[in-house]
Amino acid sequence: MKQDFIKFPLHLIMHPFDGFWDLKYDGKGKARVALTILVLVVISVILRNQFAGFLVNFNDPRYLNSLTQLITIIFPFFLWCVSNWAITTLMDGEGKFKEIVMATGYALLPIVLTYIPMTIASRFMVKEETAFYYLVTSISTIWFIALLFVGMMTIHQFSATKTIIIMLLTVIVMGIIVFLGTLVLSMMQQIYEFIVNIYREIIFRT
Amino acid sequence: MAAKKWFLVVAAASLLFINAAPAPVSAASTPYESYNYNFWEESVPSPAAYVPSRSVSGADLGIGDFLEPSDMVVTESGLIYIVDTGNGRIVNVDEQWKVLGVISRFNNEGKEDTFKNPTGLFVDDEDNLYIADSDNGRIVVLTKEGELVRIIDQPQSEILAADFKFNPIKVTVDKAKRVFVVAKGVYEGIMQFDSNGEFIGYVGTNKVTRDYTEYIWRLLSTKAQKSQMVLFIPTEFSNIDIDAKGFVYATNIDPGSKEPVKRLNPSGEDVLKRFGYFDVKGDILFRRILGPSKLIDVKVLKNGMYSVLDANQGKIFTYNDEGDLLYVYGGKGNQLGTFKTPVAVESIGGNQLVLDRGKSNIVVFEPTKFGSRVNEAVGYHYNGDDQLAVPIWQEVLRLNSNYDIAYIGIGKSLLMEKRNGEALEYFKLGMDRENYSVAYKRYRREQMKEHFGTFMTVLLVIVAAWLAFKFVSSQRRKRMKPISGFASQKLKEGKTS
Numbered sequence: 001m002k003q004d005f006i007k008f009p010l011h012l013i014m015h016p017f018d019g020f021w022d023l024k025y026d027g028k029g030k031a032r033v034a035l036t037i038l039v040l041v042v043i044s045v046i047l048r049n050q051f052a053g054f055l056v057n058f059n060d061p062r063y064l065n066s067l068t069q070l071i072t073i074i075f076p077f078f079l080w081c082v083s084n085w086a087i088t089t090l091m092d093g094e095g096k097f098k099e100i101v102m103a104t105g106y107a108l109l110p111i112v113l114t115y116i117p118m119t120i121a122s123r124f125m126v127k128e129e130t131a132f133y134y135l136v137t138s139i140s141t142i143w144f145i146a147l148l149f150v151g152m153m154t155i156h157q158f159s160a161t162k163t164i165i166i167m168l169l170t171v172i173v174m175g176i177i178v179f180l181g182t183l184v185l186s187m188m189q190q191i192y193e194f195i196v197n198i199y200r201e202i203i204f205r206t
Numbered sequence: 207m208a209a210k211k212w213f214l215v216v217a218a219a220s221l222l223f224i225n226a227a228p229a230p231v232s233a234a235s236t237p238y239e240s241y242n243y244n245f246w247e248e249s250v251p252s253p254a255a256y257v258p259s260r261s262v263s264g265a266d267l268g269i270g271d272f273l274e275p276s277d278m279v280v281t282e283s284g285l286i287y288i289v290d291t292g293n294g295r296i297v298n299v300d301e302q303w304k305v306l307g308v309i310s311r312f313n314n315e316g317k318e319d320t321f322k323n324p325t326g327l328f329v330d331d332e333d334n335l336y337i338a339d340s341d342n343g344r345i346v347v348l349t350k351e352g353e354l355v356r357i358i359d360q361p362q363s364e365i366l367a368a369d370f371k372f373n374p375i376k377v378t379v380d381k382a383k384r385v386f387v388v389a390k391g392v393y394e395g396i397m398q399f400d401s402n403g404e405f406i407g408y409v410g411t412n413k414v415t416r417d418y419t420e421y422i423w424r425l426l427s428t429k430a431q432k433s434q435m436v437l438f439i440p441t442e443f444s445n446i447d448i449d450a451k452g453f454v455y456a457t458n459i460d461p462g463s464k465e466p467v468k469r470l471n472p473s474g475e476d477v478l479k480r481f482g483y484f485d486v487k488g489d490i491l492f493r494r495i496l497g498p499s500k501l502i503d504v505k506v507l508k509n510g511m512y513s514v515l516d517a518n519q520g521k522i523f524t525y526n527d528e529g530d531l532l533y534v535y536g537g538k539g540n541q542l543g544t545f546k547t548p549v550a551v552e553s554i555g556g557n558q559l560v561l562d563r564g565k566s567n568i569v570v571f572e573p574t575k576f577g578s579r580v581n582e583a584v585g586y587h588y589n590g591d592d593q594l595a596v597p598i599w600q601e602v603l604r605l606n607s608n609y610d611i612a613y614i615g616i617g618k619s620l621l622m623e624k625r626n627g628e629a630l631e632y633f634k635l636g637m638d639r640e641n642y643s644v645a646y647k648r649y650r651r652e653q654m655k656e657h658f659g660t661f662m663t664v665l666l667v668i669v670a671a672w673l674a675f676k677f678v679s680s681q682r683r684k685r686m687k688p689i690s691g692f693a694s695q696k697l698k699e700g701k702t703s
Contacts, residue, residue, distance in 0.1 A: 053636055054639065054641065054642055055639055055643055055646075061247055096499065126643045126644075126646050126647040126650070127639070127640070127643035128643075
């Protein structure tokens with residue numbers, strides 16, 4: 001338990017090449033840990049938006065909605081995983097879908113580790129010190145992207161350039177999926193309207 | 207039948223009830239909506255700051271209707287001068303709206319001379335009248351009685367084009383008798399003349415901002431197409447005023463500009479303070495078809511406040527010296543208090559006057575309790591009497607609890623009294639992050655000083671406890687070690703065998 005949830009994730013973010021290798025080939029990664037990290041990310045983002053200090057918190061409290069935030073994190077996460085899987089299966093990636101989910105989930109850990117302490121610290125900061133807050137949060141973002149990069153590289157056994165191309169393609173595919181999704185949705189709506197109209201016509205005619 | 211009767215009774219009763227409770231007629235009902243903008247740049251309803259009390263037309267004054275009047279000046283002694291452009295005359299009225307004089311002609315070196323489309327006027331501290339006689343291309347300086355002092359004619363200078371035609375629109379004069387002129391077709395800035403009427407140069411040029419989409423279009427278009435495109439020239443100024451310290455306030459009507467109001471120092475730099483949440487540019491939210499505010503007049507009030515007039519929506523925006531929007535009043539329409547084409551705003555006593563060219567009249571606006579309290583508090587704050595401003599700000603907050611400037615005002619006073627913890631709350635309500643930071647810095651230091659003893663004690667106890675725990679556990683490990691070492695060895699042996 002302690003090994004799965006604490007020791008291995010912490011080892012992974014410090015030694016990503018080693019860690020992701022173990023994640024894939026030694027079976028040390030667990031999907032439930034990745035999903036727990038994802039939930040923690042959602043919680044830490046919600047906490048940050050709600051409770052970060054006045055000087056760094058530019059959210060309008062009237063429009064903060066935890067459910068919206070939940071969706072805006074969970075949905076892109078799985079969208080990323082699906083489109084990454086779709087792309088890599090075509091381009092000889094070795095990763096399984098479960099491994100993609102795990103790698104992405106574990107890579108999110110720095111965000112959890114920095115957001116919660118910085119949210120607390122930001123409440124005790126004055127204007128000059130908020131630069132520190134922004135520095136730490138941007139480091140965590142860069143860390144996350146770097147981990148994601150190493151993770152993708154190790155999971156799929158790609159070269160560095162290919163990984164970059166794959167990541168960019170994944171983002172494009174995400175856009176395509178969203179586009180197709182809205183297209184299908186609006187078409188379904190039209191079909192539904194059409195059927196309802198025909199039904200009405202028949203009802204009124206007879 | 208019985209039901210019908212009942213119905214009648216109920217109807218009669220309801221009628222009675224309606225009559226018994228007439229629609230609440232508030233004393234400050236206005237034909238326009240009053241609002242202000244909050245930190246989130248939303249318009250929030252606010253009590254009216256000024257309400258229209260009466261309108262004055264030329265016929266009311268007994269001198270015949272004004273014809274397209276275009277400027278109005280109130281002197282420090284309380285005299286009102288109106289530039290009646292269409293009739294070519296300057297009307298002088300006192301505070302009680304009694305006509306003191308009408309100047310339509312003057313004696314120019316023995317000959318009788320008249321004005322042709324005078325559009326601007328300034329009255330200096332010696333009560334000399336500077337009249338921008340636009341179609342005659344000159345500025346006429348008259349005494350109060352209408353005697354000619356001098357004429358500022360077409361300027362001669364090598365920096366002016368040979369075919370330059372002097373067409374002054376608005377004029378203002380500083381203490382050193384330098385004359386500032388906004389002239390038609392002059393894009394270089396405000397024309398400046400010395401006390402002898404010699405042209406000195408320009409001040410305060412409007413900058414041309416580059417529009418990048420336009421730039422890309424230009425790159426892609428041919429030479430012939432380029433010549434068809436509009437030239438990028440700086441916008442003209444629309445009006446000027448001068449404050450007691452000699453700073454020139456100028457407005458321009460550049461629709462995309464973020465800085466349509468400028469405060470020019472003697473060397474021509476813009477030194478207007480813009481510390482508010484948003485730009486000093488009139489409306490920040492507007493319907494696209496109506497477009498942004500078109501500021502055509504500026505009036506410097508006392509205590510660093512200034513009002514600007516938006517010709518597009520017929521609104522008057524008043525700002526304090528730091529660039530916070532204090533209140534908005536006015537609108538377009540036909541009722542008293544709304545305008546057709548407002549052209550000038552002035553203040554007399556506590557009231558404000560707006561000259562409407564379309565209706566050829568002057569509307570008098572009186573401050574409400576809210577408006578006068580705001581003015582009072584801003585005055586105290588401007589003069590550094592923040593403590594005196596606090597009770598007034600509190601009254602303002604009772605009238606309008608959405609008034610952010612009042613929270614900030616109280617916060618600043620508390621900060622000065624070193625009541626940092628309370629100041630924090632007020633700055634938070636007023637969404638003032640700068641001052642919040644200052645207050646928090648002091649508050650934090652205060653708290654740290656106060657609780658340093660407790661903090662250190664707790665810290666030392668924790669450290670001591672931790673050391674003790676370490677010591678005890680290491681002692682225990684020492685005792686356990688031979689056994690555990692033996693066990694692990696046993697395990698290893700078991701594995702290998």
